[in-house]
Amino acid sequence: MTLVHAEAVKNTKSVAVVRRESFVIPGILVSVASSGMRYKGRPDLALIVSEDPNGIPAAGVFTKNLFTAAPVIVSKHHIEQKADHIRAILINAGIANACTGEEGIRRARRSAELVAKALGVPLESVLVASTGVIGPQIDVDLIASYMDELLNGLAPNRWHEAAQAIMTTDTVPKLAYAEIEINGTRIKIGGIAKGSGMIAPNMATMLGFLCTDAFIESSLLNQFLRYAVSRSFNAITVDGDTSTNDTVFLLASGKSGITIKDNDSDSCRKFLDALEAVSIDLSRQIVMDGEGATKFIEIQVVGASTEEDAKKVAKTVAESPLVKTAFYGEDANWGRIVAAVGRSGVNISPQAVSLFFNDVCVFRDGMPINDQKTEEMANAEFKKKHINVRISVGSGNATFRMWTCDLSHDYVTINAKYRT
Amino acid sequence: MTLVHAEAVKNTKSVAVVRRESFVIPGILVSVASSGMRYKGRPDLALIVSEDPNGIPAAGVFTKNLFTAAPVIVSKHHIEQKADHIRAILINAGIANACTGEEGIRRARRSAELVAKALGVPLESVLVASTGVIGPQIDVDLIASYMDELLNGLAPNRWHEAAQAIMTTDTVPKLAYAEIEINGTRIKIGGIAKGSGMIAPNMATMLGFLCTDAFIESSLLNQFLRYAVSRSFNAITVDGDTSTNDTVFLLASGKSGITIKDNDSDSCRKFLDALEAVSIDLSRQIVMDGEGATKFIEIQVVGASTEEDAKKVAKTVAESPLVKTAFYGEDANWGRIVAAVGRSGVNISPQAVSLFFNDVCVFRDGMPINDQKTEEMANAEFKKKHINVRISVGSGNATFRMWTCDLSHDYVTINAKYRT
Numbered sequence: 001m002t003l004v005h006a007e008a009v010k011n012t013k014s015v016a017v018v019r020r021e022s023f024v025i026p027g028i029l030v031s032v033a034s035s036g037m038r039y040k041g042r043p044d045l046a047l048i049v050s051e052d053p054n055g056i057p058a059a060g061v062f063t064k065n066l067f068t069a070a071p072v073i074v075s076k077h078h079i080e081q082k083a084d085h086i087r088a089i090l091i092n093a094g095i096a097n098a099c100t101g102e103e104g105i106r107r108a109r110r111s112a113e114l115v116a117k118a119l120g121v122p123l124e125s126v127l128v129a130s131t132g133v134i135g136p137q138i139d140v141d142l143i144a145s146y147m148d149e150l151l152n153g154l155a156p157n158r159w160h161e162a163a164q165a166i167m168t169t170d171t172v173p174k175l176a177y178a179e180i181e182i183n184g185t186r187i188k189i190g191g192i193a194k195g196s197g198m199i200a201p202n203m204a205t206m207l208g209f210l211c212t213d214a215f216i217e218s219s220l221l222n223q224f225l226r227y228a229v230s231r232s233f234n235a236i237t238v239d240g241d242t243s244t245n246d247t248v249f250l251l252a253s254g255k256s257g258i259t260i261k262d263n264d265s266d267s268c269r270k271f272l273d274a275l276e277a278v279s280i281d282l283s284r285q286i287v288m289d290g291e292g293a294t295k296f297i298e299i300q301v302v303g304a305s306t307e308e309d310a311k312k313v314a315k316t317v318a319e320s321p322l323v324k325t326a327f328y329g330e331d332a333n334w335g336r337i338v339a340a341v342g343r344s345g346v347n348i349s350p351q352a353v354s355l356f357f358n359d360v361c362v363f364r365d366g367m368p369i370n371d372q373k374t375e376e377m378a379n380a381e382f383k384k385k386h387i388n389v390r391i392s393v394g395s396g397n398a399t400f401r402m403w404t405c406d407l408s409h410d411y412v413t414i415n416a417k418y419r420t
Numbered sequence: 421m422t423l424v425h426a427e428a429v430k431n432t433k434s435v436a437v438v439r440r441e442s443f444v445i446p447g448i449l450v451s452v453a454s455s456g457m458r459y460k461g462r463p464d465l466a467l468i469v470s471e472d473p474n475g476i477p478a479a480g481v482f483t484k485n486l487f488t489a490a491p492v493i494v495s496k497h498h499i500e501q502k503a504d505h506i507r508a509i510l511i512n513a514g515i516a517n518a519c520t521g522e523e524g525i526r527r528a529r530r531s532a533e534l535v536a537k538a539l540g541v542p543l544e545s546v547l548v549a550s551t552g553v554i555g556p557q558i559d560v561d562l563i564a565s566y567m568d569e570l571l572n573g574l575a576p577n578r579w580h581e582a583a584q585a586i587m588t589t590d591t592v593p594k595l596a597y598a599e600i601e602i603n604g605t606r607i608k609i610g611g612i613a614k615g616s617g618m619i620a621p622n623m624a625t626m627l628g629f630l631c632t633d634a635f636i637e638s639s640l641l642n643q644f645l646r647y648a649v650s651r652s653f654n655a656i657t658v659d660g661d662t663s664t665n666d667t668v669f670l671l672a673s674g675k676s677g678i679t680i681k682d683n684d685s686d687s688c689r690k691f692l693d694a695l696e697a698v699s700i701d702l703s704r705q706i707v708m709d710g711e712g713a714t715k716f717i718e719i720q721v722v723g724a725s726t727e728e729d730a731k732k733v734a735k736t737v738a739e740s741p742l743v744k745t746a747f748y749g750e751d752a753n754w755g756r757i758v759a760a761v762g763r764s765g766v767n768i769s770p771q772a773v774s775l776f777f778n779d780v781c782v783f784r785d786g787m788p789i790n791d792q793k794t795e796e797m798a799n800a801e802f803k804k805k806h807i808n809v810r811i812s813v814g815s816g817n818a819t820f821r822m823w824t825c826d827l828s829h830d831y832v833t834i835n836a837k838y839r840t
Contacts, residue, residue, distance in 0.1 A: 067762035067770050067786075099758060099770075101787050134755035135788045244759055321741065321827070322835055329836025335554035338519060339664055342487035350487050366487075367521050368555045407741070409832050415742055416749025416828075 016178040016189075016274035018281040022160040023177035023190040025211040027051050027253025031153035032165040033146040037139055038094025038132060043165035045143065047115065047150040048089040048209060048251070055085035055125045056253050057215070059222040061229045063246035069098035070108040071128040072247060078112070081124035083218035088115050088125070089209065089249060092143065093166050093194070094132040098244035103137060110140045114147050129247050131168050131194060131207050163192040166207055169414075170194050170289055176281040178274045182267040185258050187214045189274050193233075193282040195246075208233055208248035208282060214271060215254030220263055224275055225250040232279035235311075236287050236403045237318050250275075287403045292410030295327050298388045299402045303395060309346045310400035313393060316344035324407035327387065332378035334362045341391060352394025357381045436598040436609075436694035438701040442580040443597035443610040445631040447471050447673025451573035452585040453566040457559055458514025458552060463585035465563065467535065467570040468509040468629060468671070475505035475545045476673050477635070479642040481649045483666035489518035490528040491548040492667060498532070501544035503638035508535050508545070509629065509669060512563065513586050513614070514552040518664035523557060530560045534567050549627050549667050551588050551614060583612040586627055589834075590614050590709055596701040598694045602687040605678050607634045609694050613653075613702040615666075628653055628668035628702060634691060635674030640683055644695055645670040652699035655731075656707050656823045657738050670695075707823045712830030715747050718808045719822045723815060729766045730820035733813060736764035744827035747807065752798035754782045761811060772814025777801040 028050060032043040050056045060079045062072050079086065090111055097104050112126040119126075130138065163173035177190040195206035216224065229248055260271050288296050299318045304310035317323055320340040326333040334355055341353060355363035358381045362369055381387060448470060452463040470476040480499045482492050499506065510531060517524045532546040539546075550558065583593035597610040615626035636644065649668055680691050708716050719738045724730035737743055740760040746753040754775055761773060775783035778801045782789055801807060 065759060065762040066768060067758055067773075099755070099783075099786065099788055134759070135790060244762065321831075325832050325835035328832065331836065335519070338487055339485060339554070342485040342664065348486060353487075363519075366519065368519055370555060407832060408836075409829050411741070412745050412748065412827060412829050412832055415745035416751070 016180055016277040018176050018178045018277050020176055020281065020285070022157065022175060023188065024156045025188050025190050025253060026156070026213045027056070027255030028211045028251065029154040029156055030158040030162045031150045031155065032158060032161045033149045033153070035092070035142050035146050037092065037142055043161060044093045045146055045150060046091040046162040046165040047154070048162070048211070049119070049154055050087055050251065050253055052253065053121075055082065055087040055121060056251055057084045057218040057221050058086035058127070058252070059083070059218060059225040059250045060127070061225055061248045063243060065244050065246070067099060067244045069096055069130060069245040070100055070104035071097055071130045072245060073105055074108040074112060075127040075129065075247065078124040078127055082122065083222070085125050086127060086251065087119055087121045089127045089129065090115050091129045091166050091207065092138060093168055095130060095136050095138050096132045096134050096245050097130040097138045098134045100135070100137050107138050107140050111138065111143050114140070114144050118147055118151055127249060129207050129245070129249070131166065131205060131245055134244060159190065159192055163194070166192065166194045168194065168205070169291065172289055174282055174285040174289070176278045176285070178278050180270045180274045182258050182270060185256055187256050187258055187271065188212060189278050191278050191282055193286060195286045205243040206233065206246040206286065208279070210248065210250040210275070210278065211253065212250070212275070213253045213256040215256075215259040216252045217261070220261065221250055221252055223263065224272055227272065228275045228279040231276055232283040235401060236283045237315065284403055287405050290405040291414045292408040292412075293405030294408050295406040296386045297327055297404045297406065298386070299404065300388060300390045300399070301393065302390060302399045303392045304346070304398040304400070305396035307398045307400055310398050311402070312346050313341055313344045313391060314400050314402040316340050317389070317391065318402045318404040321407055324404070327382070327406035328408045330379070330382045332357055332362065332375070332382045334368060334378070337389065337391070338363060341393070346393070348393045348395050354392040354394070356390040358384070358388050436600055436697040438596050438598045438697050440596055440701065440705070442577065442595060443608065444576045445608050445610050445673060446576070446633045447476070447675030448631045448671065449574035449576055450578040450582045451570045451575065452578060452581045453569045453573070455512070455562050455566050457512065457562055463581060464513045465566055465570060466511040466582040466585040467574070468582070468631070469539070469574055470507055470671065470673055472673065475502065475507040475541060476671055477504045477638040477641050478506035478547070478672070479503070479638060479645040479670045480547070481645055481668045483663060485664050485666070487519060487664045489516055489550060489665040490520055490524035491517055491550045492665060493525055494528040494532060495547040495549065495667065498544040498547055502542065503642070505545050506547060506671065507539055507541045509547045509549065510535050511549045511586050511627065511629075512552075512558060513588055515550060515556050515558050516552045516554050516665050517550040517558045518554045520555070520557050527558050527560050531558065531563050534560070534564050538567055538571055547669060549665070549669070551586065551625060551627050551665055554664060579610065579612055583614070586612065586614040588614065588625070589711065592705075592709055594702055594705040594709070596698045596705070598698050600690045600694045602678050602680075602690060605676055607676050607678055607691065608632060609698050611698050611702055613706060615706045625663040626653065626666040626706065628699070630668065630670040630695070630698065631673065632670070632695070633673045633676040635679040636672045637681070640681065641670055641672055643683065644692055647692060648695045648699040651696055652703040655821060656703045657735065704823055707825050710825040711834045712828040712832070713825030714828050715826045716806045717747055717824050717826065718806070719824065720808060720810045720819070721813065722810060722819045723812045724766070724818040724820070725816040727818045727820055730818045731822070732766050733761055733764045733811060734820050734822040736760050737809070737811065738822045738824040741827055744824070747802070747826035748828045750799070750802045752777055752782065752795070752802045754788060754798070757809065757811070758783060761813070766813070768813045768815050774812040774814070776810040778804070778808050
């Protein structure tokens, strides 16, 4: 499958217009409830249900952390069993159900069972996701007592409430939506996400729920999701920590009547671009809501031998505390970026490396451009809220783009003081 | 060579008593001068010279950063040529001579040449080391004008001044010294080091200079140094950034009349333990002088399949911003440590992982110990200045120990505000 196309690095927003507002995906209903399991006076449960009683195709991408949370273990198993017949996703915020042992798995399964019984579908047709504190068990009886409210409240237009219900340390709900036209029909793609630090204080973090009304069978849907996630949710970093619960699901209701099957067709490419654009937009919202973040930084590595190399360089730069504090201090400190490139483990020739801050070249062919004017221009760029750092490593044609934020006093305050 | 012995993880201080004070290594002379190249009114040049006109065995360990600074390139070449006949090391602080191109290499070579000519030895018998700002060229004429002062000032007892002369953002000079007895003769091992952040603000950082009066030919000396560095200078991290200039040298004057040649002998083991102890002590001083550090943290991983695995886990935990801010906040946050273990890339069984803060077990066999008393005890340990974190991963017998510090508001302040 050749999903990796040459323009992957360019801003896909030019392809699909992404709107950050609530939406409706035909064939999908949403509901929320306030159980008070950990947060009081706000919704903390969300239920996403397909109208089709037989369920619809779904795909999932899960954390690689070995301390996999119970809902991840359960959902992985369920999606393997019923990838083309998923009926619902139940989400709770506040307690992550991670490091909870066998009992945690039993509880995750029992919570899925509540939904499965209510909808009259097999247990494996229900997925679950949790976010919140690591350690404590979820209260399944409490969830059970809100099941009627969740089912009665199902409606197509409650995505904004759902985006609020899944928040933990997030300060704003995150939604993104795009439409494309395939064979004269409007196809809808929408999603919600949460996650402000990669792990917020003792929180298990990043969740994303994407839906479309195209019909795409699960194995192709799975490839689409992996492609989009690798360029969006897996291309952001706040502090390099990945959580026990990270999960992104994609559901395809098929309600539009349009089927996408040939993975090399025009309609496939259109869909994929829009899916990528929605995923990137949600990812950017997560970075911008990063703990203590004052700046949004794009690290773009070009001219690498392989995409993997480009990603390694981008990740090393994006996660360097020295680089991140320099952004916070508005100090156009190319030395720290160059030093991070040099220790990334990627074999490059220092003489071939050049570095740009937005359009200002500060380092060319392994040497700094040491003049007053360049330094002034570079420092001016560092005063901006959005900074693009382009690193050309001169060994090939592969590229990767990553998003991160700065490391501020507030990051330290938030993370040092959380539990006290 | 079987230098890795089972007790590597235990505190080697029990073997050799390390003193943090000035010392004398017979056969080695030291001098300093204040050139004012970047710092005013303090020594910024140091010269280490062997009394033996033919030079002595030396070994070096260098940064793996691809943006290798000019003095590293030059010294690597020289030590390859004259490993058993090194006569001198010239060090300057303030300017790193990194990212300085061909001209930087010419200048590093010319500065070595000044010393070689004065001492009447081949160019390759002189090593050079620089630390300071990345980008600018060093002023070789300025160094030349201080050559007489450096040579005339050579004396056996100026190590404390030399430790001061190599400082950049360091707040204290760093010395360590130990003696061992071999066949009734006292053997001396002493060293100085500098480096407060791994890269201080735009600074190229970690330098170490170790000397002994044992005779050890260069190839064995090289193995000894690599072993000691892997357990000391390469087992510390302040912010995970490694610099363009990191270098550790070891010189063996032979003046004691004792030769160490069999790498499996008792005397070899004694020497190696002492060398490791001195190196560890210098490394700890670097961590304790880490930028903004308020706490000294030991991360000890036990029960790994391989030492490499143990190191990977230790490094992931030691470099996690979330873990480091938790130490700063005195928050015994086991969840962040467990999450870091789980994302380290090492294949372990979560059910086999246990975690101790000093002697308090907070997490056993993949599950937290959720009682009030444990939490109180753990929080009490986190109030201490030195905290040992022991992570047992239950897959084998390999161990690794790493030292780090916390991530404080001051770290952000120092690194955000350096150039402004």
